[in-house]
Amino acid sequence: MKFIDAHIHLCDPEYSEIIEKIIEDAKNNNVIALVSNSMDYKTSLKSLELAKKYNGLVFAALGVHPWGIETLPQNEIEATIELISNLNQEDRKYVVAIGEIGLDITYTKKKGVKELQYEVFNKMLKLAEKLSLPVIIHSRGTSQEVAEVLTSYNLKKVLFHWFSRPISLLSKLIERGYYITEGPPVLYSKGIRENVKKVPIEHLLTETDGPVRFSGPFKGRLTTPAFIPLVVEEIAKLKKMNVEDAACQILKNFENFFGIKIS
Numbered sequence: 001m002k003f004i005d006a007h008i009h010l011c012d013p014e015y016s017e018i019i020e021k022i023i024e025d026a027k028n029n030n031v032i033a034l035v036s037n038s039m040d041y042k043t044s045l046k047s048l049e050l051a052k053k054y055n056g057l058v059f060a061a062l063g064v065h066p067w068g069i070e071t072l073p074q075n076e077i078e079a080t081i082e083l084i085s086n087l088n089q090e091d092r093k094y095v096v097a098i099g100e101i102g103l104d105i106t107y108t109k110k111k112g113v114k115e116l117q118y119e120v121f122n123k124m125l126k127l128a129e130k131l132s133l134p135v136i137i138h139s140r141g142t143s144q145e146v147a148e149v150l151t152s153y154n155l156k157k158v159l160f161h162w163f164s165r166p167i168s169l170l171s172k173l174i175e176r177g178y179y180i181t182e183g184p185p186v187l188y189s190k191g192i193r194e195n196v197k198k199v200p201i202e203h204l205l206t207e208t209d210g211p212v213r214f215s216g217p218f219k220g221r222l223t224t225p226a227f228i229p230l231v232v233e234e235i236a237k238l239k240k241m242n243v244e245d246a247a248c249q250i251l252k253n254f255e256n257f258f259g260i261k262i263s
């Protein structure tokens, strides 16, 4: 069986000293593709570097995350847009999406941050539209707003990473052809388990969002791609499928979504 991790932060400082171990963990567990999601300019450069270094295993998603957007140096957003717009033909091959981008007002009540997040999110979506790249979306507490913003764009490949709620929005997203990713919470979160039951398997991808830490059977453990087989096993149970079929379909979804052939 082969597995995929469509959303991991390989450039996170928590992984910097152990990146070789993380890559080995992926290989040892038959995780054959990882999408390194970025947070800002620096991590976008780093994701690109990792995709080159681990060619064929790591793929890069470049962009600016909504968290801490107000603390970024003034020219950073423009620098990231320029980086992505001006990728040469060679570098472009390693970039499979714009991400992680989105909206999140959970952690800040500061004035002007919401407006700034909308502004940057719109810039990122415009860029994805221009370059015909898929988008990987962070929508914590904002999935309705994100779904609304997306109606202004002609984007076919949209991935709601760690989609949580409201479950009532799910059918609308699927109707539009969007995908969702779920990860380790599949084993212990009631809401996430309900999402997995509801989403057609053809629109589902797997992720770790590492190094984010998890609860349930993962409590106290370093998050690595080694968690993915357990996630797929649980998805298969919830979908009443055999695990080989589930793994195979998720791999196919990955290829369809990112437009690359890995198997």
Ligand SMILES: [Zn+2]
Residues within 6 Å of the ligand: 007, 009, 037, 100, 209
């Ligand atoms: Zn993430």
